[in-house]
Amino acid sequence: MSEHPIHHSNGYLLSQICKLYRALANQYLDVVGVHQGQELILCELAQRNGQAQSELAGRLCVQPPTLTNALNSMEKAGLVQRRADGADQRVSRVYLTPAAEEVQPHINEIWEAIEERAFANLSPDERTTLYSLLNRVYHNLTSARDGET
Amino acid sequence: MSEHPIHHSNGYLLSQICKLYRALANQYLDVVGVHQGQELILCELAQRNGQAQSELAGRLCVQPPTLTNALNSMEKAGLVQRRADGADQRVSRVYLTPAAEEVQPHINEIWEAIEERAFANLSPDERTTLYSLLNRVYHNLTSARDGET
DNA sequence: GGACAATGTTTAGTATGCTAAACAATGCCA
DNA sequence: TGGCATTGTTTAGCATACTAAACATTGTCC
Numbered sequence: 001m002s003e004h005p006i007h008h009s010n011g012y013l014l015s016q017i018c019k020l021y022r023a024l025a026n027q028y029l030d031v032v033g034v035h036q037g038q039e040l041i042l043c044e045l046a047q048r049n050g051q052a053q054s055e056l057a058g059r060l061c062v063q064p065p066t067l068t069n070a071l072n073s074m075e076k077a078g079l080v081q082r083r084a085d086g087a088d089q090r091v092s093r094v095y096l097t098p099a100a101e102e103v104q105p106h107i108n109e110i111w112e113a114i115e116e117r118a119f120a121n122l123s124p125d126e127r128t129t130l131y132s133l134l135n136r137v138y139h140n141l142t143s144a145r146d147g148e149t
Numbered sequence: 150m151s152e153h154p155i156h157h158s159n160g161y162l163l164s165q166i167c168k169l170y171r172a173l174a175n176q177y178l179d180v181v182g183v184h185q186g187q188e189l190i191l192c193e194l195a196q197r198n199g200q201a202q203s204e205l206a207g208r209l210c211v212q213p214p215t216l217t218n219a220l221n222s223m224e225k226a227g228l229v230q231r232r233a234d235g236a237d238q239r240v241s242r243v244y245l246t247p248a249a250e251e252v253q254p255h256i257n258e259i260w261e262a263i264e265e266r267a268f269a270n271l272s273p274d275e276r277t278t279l280y281s282l283l284n285r286v287y288h289n290l291t292s293a294r295d296g297e298t
Numbered sequence: 299g300g301a302c303a304a305t306g307t308t309t310a311g312t313a314t315g316c317t318a319a320a321c322a323a324t325g326c327c328a
Numbered sequence: 329t330g331g332c333a334t335t336g337t338t339t340a341g342c343a344t345a346c347t348a349a350a351c352a353t354t355g356t357c358c
Contacts, residue, residue, distance in 0.1 A: 010276060011170070011264045013283045016210065018167035019345080020290035021160070026313085026346085037314060054336060061165065066315050068338060073313080090323045090336045115160045120289050126282060127159060133271065133279045134162045140269050141169035168315080175316085175343085186344060203306060215345050217308060222343080239306045239353045 021118060028110045032103050038074055039107050041067075045080070045096050046104055052091040053082075079103070170267060177259045181252050187223055188256045190216075194229070194245050195253055201240040202231075228252070 025036040034042065040060055045051065051059075057067045071094060074080045079100040085091040096104070119127055174185040183191065189209055194200065200208075206216045220243060223229045228249040234240040245253075268276055 009260070009264055010268055010280050010283065011260065013280065013287060014166065014170060014267075017163065017283060017287050017290060018170075019210070020287070021163060021167075022314090023346080024290060035313060052336080061168070062314090063316065064337065065317080065339080070314075072338095088324070088336085092337070111158070111160065115158055118163075118286055118289055119159055121285060122282065129278065130282045130286075131157075131159055131162065133275060133282070134159065134166060136270060137267055137279075138162060138166050138169070140267055141166060141173060171344090172316080184343060201306080211344090212346065213307065214309080214347080219344075221308095237306085237354070241307070 021114075024117065025114055028114055029107075032106050032110070033077065034079070034103060034107070035073070038070060038079070039111065041070060041074065041094075042079070042096070042100055042104060042107055045094060045100075050093045050095050052085065052093055054091070056094060170263075173266065174263055177263055178256075181255050181259070182226065183228070183252060183256070184222070187219060187228070188260065190219060190223065190243075191228070191245070191249055191253060191256055194243060194249075199242045199244050201234065201242055203240070205243060 022036055025039075029036055029039055041056065044056060044059055053064065053067055053071070057064050060067070062070075071080060071082065075082060078097055081095050081097055082092045083095065085093050119130070122130065171185055174188075178185055178188055190205065193205060193208055202213065202216055202220070206213050209216070211219075220229060220231065224231060227246055230244050230246055231241045232244065234242055268279070271279065
């Protein structure tokens, strides 16, 4: 059927997996009213509540406008609240609401359930191998982004 | 800094890589005026020109509305042309334009360049290992989607 | 042959993600 | 102190991707 070389490449596989992984995460997270991507924001805030948006964006590796949008819908959903910093009116600090703190414990469970699904039949050794290979790919991609040769 | 277990999981790594891979693909493809995702449509049509949108969507594993949007912008960009099927007015068949056929040869080069970047320091053996591991993840995810236990 | 089901595509609405440009507040420095 | 650069966030506009619902055409079956 699909004899084209692209279909047998690591890159193609990676992008398909990506799409599937996102879809699965969405499906699991929807149950607790959280969207894929937002769970990372919640985890980040659980570790340090009241971060500035710029800090948050930096840690999550997303652009500030992306975070603005995500926070808008999370604020509308009652998961977070923004308050301006007392000293510097430019920075807006983000805080978890009680509703978010209730949801929080489920996030880790869900995250683990997704992993269990995705990497089900891989042995611990294989998972480690995969991790180290992916890690190298990750570094290739980050250095490709910054240092243009 | 980020001591949270999520940051050391295969799933987290996968989603970060995903984002980076897409960004890199976009950067490379923009040069020839094609957006990430559209290159797969072009490859598919290069193999079989004049596919119905539903066929195309099936092969690319995207939903029909997704394809509608992508084709709209590609049609606007002069890369493809839609013509209604002679026998069945419901189906619209998609054809490459001469412009697309000029771009086509570059797509493979670009695709390879991206792969070379992403998997640069992996030996052939390691690439094979990665491929087979990812393939298993892929199957876990596709079976997770269809057959809900 | 006319109602109704099935099939193919589009529209509407929402999510993530990006860039470029606008806007707001701060800080520096002459 | 008044102008200007820097920093933090938002807006506008576009890309992919999804679902649910609308719309058009076709085919079937009584």
